[in-house]
Amino acid sequence: MKRKCDRCARPxxxxxxxxxxxxxxxxxxxxxxxxxxGLAIKSINTPINELLTNFVKIHSSDxxxxxxxxxxxxNCGLTFAQFRKDSLLGCPDCYKAFEEPLSNLLERAHxxxxxxxxxxxxxxxxxxxxxxxxxxxxxQLNAAVVGEDYELAARLRDDIxxxxxxxx
Amino acid sequence: xxxxxxxxHAGEWLRGxxxxxxxxxxxxxxxxxxxxxxxxxxxxxxxxxxxxxATCKERIVSDRLAPNILWxxxxxxxxxxxxxLVERHLISRQHANASDDAPRAVAVGADETFAIMVNEEDHxxxxxxxxxxxxxxxxxxxxxxxxxxxxxxxxxxxxxFGYLTACxxxxxxxxxxxxxxxxxxxxxxxxxxxVRRAARDMHLAxxxxxxEGSEAHGDLYQISNQTTxxxxxxxxxxxxxxxxxxxxxxYEQQARQALMRxxxxxxxxxxxxxxxxxxxxxxMGGEEVLSLLSHLRLAVNLGRVNxxxxxxxNELFLLTQSAHLxxxxxxxxxAPTRRAARARLLRQRLAxxxxx
Ligand SMILES: [Zn+2]
Ligand SMILES: [Zn+2]
Numbered sequence: 001m002k003r004k005c006d007r008c009a010r011p012x013x014x015x016x017x018x019x020x021x022x023x024x025x026x027x028x029x030x031x032x033x034x035x036x037x038g039l040a041i042k043s044i045n046t047p048i049n050e051l052l053t054n055f056v057k058i059h060s061s062d063x064x065x066x067x068x069x070x071x072x073x074x075n076c077g078l079t080f081a082q083f084r085k086d087s088l089l090g091c092p093d094c095y096k097a098f099e100e101p102l103s104n105l106l107e108r109a110h111x112x113x114x115x116x117x118x119x120x121x122x123x124x125x126x127x128x129x130x131x132x133x134x135x136x137x138x139x140q141l142n143a144a145v146v147g148e149d150y151e152l153a154a155r156l157r158d159d160i161x162x163x164x165x166x167x168x
Numbered sequence: 169x170x171x172x173x174x175x176x177h178a179g180e181w182l183r184g185x186x187x188x189x190x191x192x193x194x195x196x197x198x199x200x201x202x203x204x205x206x207x208x209x210x211x212x213x214x215x216x217x218x219x220x221x222a223t224c225k226e227r228i229v230s231d232r233l234a235p236n237i238l239w240x241x242x243x244x245x246x247x248x249x250x251x252x253l254v255e256r257h258l259i260s261r262q263h264a265n266a267s268d269d270a271p272r273a274v275a276v277g278a279d280e281t282f283a284i285m286v287n288e289e290d291h292x293x294x295x296x297x298x299x300x301x302x303x304x305x306x307x308x309x310x311x312x313x314x315x316x317x318x319x320x321x322x323x324x325x326x327x328x329f330g331y332l333t334a335c336x337x338x339x340x341x342x343x344x345x346x347x348x349x350x351x352x353x354x355x356x357x358x359x360x361x362x363v364r365r366a367a368r369d370m371h372l373a374x375x376x377x378x379x380e381g382s383e384a385h386g387d388l389y390q391i392s393n394q395t396t397x398x399x400x401x402x403x404x405x406x407x408x409x410x411x412x413x414x415x416x417x418x419y420e421q422q423a424r425q426a427l428m429r430x431x432x433x434x435x436x437x438x439x440x441x442x443x444x445x446x447x448x449x450x451x452m453g454g455e456e457v458l459s460l461l462s463h464l465r466l467a468v469n470l471g472r473v474n475x476x477x478x479x480x481x482n483e484l485f486l487l488t489q490s491a492h493l494x495x496x497x498x499x500x501x502x503a504p505t506r507r508a509a510r511a512r513l514l515r516q517r518l519a520x521x522x523x524x
Contacts, residue, residue, distance in 0.1 A: 076207050088289070090211035092204065092324035092332040095339070102336060106397055109337050111371050113398020116330025118341035119311075121318050 005030035073097035137163065171240070171249050175495040178486045179256055179280035179297065184478035186300020190469045191417050193348040193388065193482065194299055196257075197306040199314055200333045200342035201292040204322040208334035209287050217271040217287050224286045227320045228275045233313060236278040243268055248500070251491035257297060258283040282313060289334050290342075292317070303345060303409050307401065330397065340397030345408055348377060349416060352387040352466045353423035356438075360389075363416060371395055372412065378458055386458030386485060391416070424470060439467035443475070447518050451504075452511040457488050476518050484517060 005012045005028060012028035072079045078090030080098055089095065095102065107114055137160050144153040181194040202208060203223065206216055229239050242250060242263065250264040259274050263285050266272060272287040285293040294313055296306040324332040330340040338344070354360040367374045373392045376384025391412065393404050427435045442463035446452075465481045467473035486492060488510050494501050497509055 076211050078211065086210075087336070088210050088334045089208060089336065091207040092202065092326070095326060095329050095332055106336055106339070110340070110395045110397040110399075113340065113395060115328055116326075116340045116397060118330055118343070118400045119314075121323050121325055121331075122315070123318065123322070 003028050005033055007033045133163065171238075171252060174252060174256065175487075175492060178483040179258075181257070181281070181297040181299045182479075182482040182486060183299045184482045186298060186302050188413070188417055189300035189478065191350055191420050192301040192413065193350055194297055195301055195303045195306050196295055196297045196344075196346045196348070197303065197310050198293060198295040198344040198346075199310055200290040200331065200338045200344075201294070201314070201317075202324040202332055202334070203291045204324045206291065209289060209291060210334060214269075214271065220291050221271050221273060221286055223321065224284075224292065225273065225275075227317055228284055228286075232316055234277050234282075238276045238278075239273060240276070241273050242266075243270065243272070248491055248494060252495055255486060255489045255491050256280065259285055260288060260293075263288045282309065284313075290338070301347065301409070301413055303347070303405050307345075307405055311401075337394065338396055341399070341401050341404070343396055343401050343404060344392055345404055346390050346392040347408060347413055349389050349391065349413075349420075350387060350462065350465060351389055351416070351420050352462050353427055354420050355384070355387045356427060356435075357423045359419070359423055360384075363389075363419065367391055367412075370412065378455075385455050387462040388458075388485075424466070428470070436472060439463055439470075439472050442467065443473050443518075446514050449511045449514070451507045452488075452514060453507055454488070454490065454510070457510060457514070458485070461485055461488075480517060480519075484514065487517075488513060 003012045003015075004010070008030060010030035010032070013031055014027070014029045014034035016027045073090055073094045074097065075093035076090035078094055078097075080101055083089055083094070083098065089098070103114065137156060141153055141156040141160065144150075144156055181196075186192070186195075203220060206212055206220055209217060209220075212220065225239060227233075229237050240249070240253070242259075250259070253259045253274060253276075254261055254264045258276055258280065263272060263274070270287070272285070274286070275284040277283065281298055282294065282296045284295075294310060296310040296313075298306045298309075326332060331342040333339045333342055351360060351363070354363060364374050371394050373390075373394050375390045375392075377388035377390050378385040393408070395404070442460045446457075446460050446464060461481055461484055464473065464476070465478065468476060468478055468481060487496065490506060493506055493509050493513065496513070501509060
């Protein structure tokens, strides 16, 4: 929707926001009224696009949701606002970076689905299983050492070594 | 093997065979995959996209996957070839029409049952397309291809979200199951809107194969799942195989019976008119041909017209499209010339018709 000039029915081409003693004053003016106000002179130096961007920036800063969407993905630099534009994420890490704001969206898009329960790639699956197995064995080893059962600890250490060799 | 071989026949999926092929034209199963360590396609640099392309090409064009895979680099392909691939359902329109220098390709299996798009929205979009209702066969085939590629490529995958895709609507299994259905009787009887509403309630997407929005020229509808997270591949396939498709088939069959019982004369007239026009017209438009072929297909399936077969009609749905017509003729044609060529092709292919 195109905004009309504050003073007449022509489309507004000049936008400005001033903060004056804590009060926000927005101005939307057509070319003619803007030049009367003295705004048009400024826009000779400031291309209209930039003016609009500044305008949008000022506006979006008072949207509370900006806090929850957080910053950009550390890996690819995509922001959540950029994602909103075309619904495309930038890289695999974006799923971590935006996990929270994505959760609602995913739930709505997938009939309430929040977690993957389908195929696991053999390698990733093996990796995960292997990690879980190693974690269990190391925990047992730790318990053995703490309990001063050195015989068991030695056996577990051998097991772990063998397991690591087998699965890499 | 090259693209010119493509013009005299249709892919396996239009053979008109397979279970329930009177109503189910084809079954399609698609997986979306990305390679770990790279940004998704849209955010990847040109150099990175070239790297993805080279990595994929090396793994795909090997005999491990299948013999005689056709690899097509799309930036180097003429627009007409790309259009041909779109008409054959081997690439998406988006993949065909991306900017000229965007590094991207498609690999096509010898019988066209599978195709792998590289650098579309995701690094890999692979599909298996088969005639009739063959979803589990299609899934087994794509799953095998996926396993072979996964042996050599690290996929972007996370425990909670599954296979990571550029668009979160595909994340999880990355699986899109679609069946293409021919539903002329539901259209004639005006019941098709009920199917649309029911499908929407079941979280399925319904699209006309030809035509924009709710238009479905040729009464061909594509029904696909939209949920990829929180549902296993088996669940999605079972929903289609055991519930969704059988119910729509039964509904279409009821509508066909009702038409024959209650409006036999008008119905037969509609079917025979389709035959008459298709075999005698001298000028044929691209939309008109679809609705006439649809009625002829129905007529043959019900045994009302016996002068041609389903396979021929299925192929004509494909061969009468612009790029195919022009490839067959071996030259570019303007719209009026195409309409005349289309009418000529129909008269030639529909045996028993006027061949003059
Ligand atoms: Zn004004
Ligand atoms: Zn990212």
